[in-house]
Amino acid sequence: MAARLDAPSLFPGLPAAPAAHRPRRRGHAAMPGGGPKGETCGTCAHLVRRRLAKTYLKCGLVKWTSGAGTDVRAKDPACSRWERRGG
Numbered sequence: 461m462a463a464r465l466d467a468p469s470l471f472p473g474l475p476a477a478p479a480a481h482r483p484r485r486r487g488h489a490a491m492p493g494g495g496p497k498g499e500t501c502g503t504c505a506h507l508v509r510r511r512l513a514k515t516y517l518k519c520g521l522v523k524w525t526s527g528a529g530t531d532v533r534a535k536d537p538a539c540s541r542w543e544r545r546g547g
Contacts, residue, residue, distance in 0.1 A: 487530030489521035495538030502534030
């Protein structure tokens with residue numbers, strides 16, 4: 461059985477990866493988590509459902525591509541650009 465190789469043991473000056481997961485910006489207009497507590501991208505007025513072979517969720521405030529790099533998830537925490545959906 462091969463020994464597990466960790467980056468700190470291979471590169472002594474390199475800090476270890478953080479234990480806590482930080483949200484990625486992905487296709488969001490701002491960093492997720494900066495908006496109102498308890499709100500998500502799924503409750504935002506800027507959420508766009510792009511229907512192709514499947515339905516892809518995008519933020520209407522950013523320029524999108526056809527790739528997954530600009531997708532957002534409905535359960536992502538709201539960003540600082542979050543607005544209440546009218547209706």
